[in-house]
Amino acid sequence: MKLETIIKGSRFTVVKGDKNIGITGIENDSRRISNGNMFIAIEGFTVDGHDYIDKAIESGAICIVVEKDILLARDDITLIKVDNTLDALSRYSSIFYGEPSRKMKVIGITGTNGKTSITYMVESIFREANKDTGIIGTMGSRFAGKIIDNKNTTPDSLIIQRQLGNMLKAGMEFCAMEVSSHALELKRVEDVDFQVGVFTNLSEEHLDFHETMESYYNSKLKLFNRAKGYNIVNGDDIYGKRILQDVENAVPIITYGIDGAYDIYATDVVCHMRGVDFTLNTWEGSIPIKLNILGEFNVYNALAAMACGMVYGIDLPTIKKGIENIKNIKGRFEIIPVEEDYSVIIDYAHTPDGLEKVLRTIDQFAKGKKIVVFGAGGNRDRTKRPIMGETVARHADLSVVTSDNPRFEDPDDIIEDVLVGVRRVKGNYVAITDRKEAIKYALSIAKPDDIILLAGKGHETYTIIGDKIIPFDERKIVLDILEDMYR
Secondary structure, eight states: OBHHHHHTTSOOEEEESOTTSBOOEEESSGGGOOTTEEEEOOBOSSOBGGGGHHHHHHTTOOEEEESSOOOOSOTTSEEEEOSOHHHHHHHHHHHHTTOGGGTSEEEEEESSSSHHHHHHHHHHHHHHTTOOEEEEETTEEEETTEEEOOSSSSOOHHHHHHHHHHHHHTTOOEEEEEOOHHHHHTTTTTTOOEEEEEEOOOOSOOHHHHOSHHHHHHHHHHHHTTOSSEEEEETTSHHHHHHHHHOOOOSOEEEEEESSSOSEEEEEEEEETTEEEEEEEETTEEEEEEEOSOOHHHHHHHHHHHHHHHHTTOOHHHHHHHHHTOOOBTTBSEEOOOSSSSEEEEEOOOSHHHHHHHHHHHHHHOOSOEEEEEOOOTTSOSTHHHHHHHHHHHHOSEEEEOOSOOBTSOHHHHHHHHHHHHHHTTOOEEEOSSHHHHHHHHHHHOOTTOEEEEESOTTOOEEEETTEEEEOOHHHHHHHHHHHHTO
8 A cells, every 4th residue: 555545634744755655564563574564663661662663674664653753874764753653553554454444333342341241242142143243352353263362452553453454354244342441541442433332330440550440431431432323331330320421422322231211121130050031121122031141240241232232223032042142251250160069160350340240149159168269460450459359358268369460570469469358357368379279279178069269360371470471271270180189
């Protein structure tokens, strides 16, 4: 594509070179540059792309986009200066990949918990309606039988546009996208046309980045002022109620909740060991639903997904079949198939609210003791750690506090932060730094009818220590430990 086509309509200065050259690709990582590429230098939190311009040129970049004053010795390189390279990355990559979000229907889902589950529920409902749908989110991007790993819940704008472009080529009509607060704040979705915005809930998380809940909330609010078709909002959540008051967008709002005066709501909710039964009530009528995944919190997730189906004209019998087709979602209240007479559950819950919801669900059917193996991530919001400890200790018969992606922090220091909350409510606990040993301990003391919850890692099959990503698949670890124990 011609450079002048990519940059047309944006604010830029050609510092040197020719804007009539052809661009073969766009990158913001000098290690991925190939011949004929544009390199956009992004100043990040720890690394400044402007320091890697020479490397990008050596690898074949013919156009450099910067936001700082840079001198280039070579005259055969085109140098473009813009006000903000994050804006440029978003806009230029959207244009390069043909502005795919304008040719698809993108559903953006934001909130602290539930985003991943809702994307998978939306996919199932839309598949039942013969609507080809892709997913972008925490567990990667999925479309047309392909799964692509993503580094972040919402990738950077370049990867989003590339993946949307590939989805469009593969015939996807819809995309259900998890939209994190980081993505909204750091302009990763600046040039994505959202047709629908979905709000799940908001609780304490990412305060290492946002600092206050008000800032966190305002980041989320941005999505709902951008949606072009509908906003779908959890009316039972306190921040959902605020969105209904604060949103300035004139598009229709669909509210959902349980036993309330909402556009879509659930009644007759009965939770049991096999899932949740409830009645779905909508403006098109009512229909019984047998949700095959556990927890009242999943009723909310299902309502949000079913609301997405409603706004795109999918009939209630099809919605019912699509939502009931969901049997499990990896790492979301996932029951590990062990042959023992106790249960082992893996869940991604890693916030106080997420842990509270999962543990309340377990409370409803637990017969024996509840043993919870959990920790807190390093280099993340420290204020939530004692709250997590207190939350677990209020429900668990035994808290096994351990490591969980310590990154560059000392895991023992993180554990001490968590234990502040455990001790505050006089919870019964043991601290075991090595997570594998912590899991082994929980399995070794479990008795018939006990429930072991491994919280925090969910779908992840790795642990992060320093800057190293080390394989750590809890499903395999559990089965291997049990095999060794009873060999």
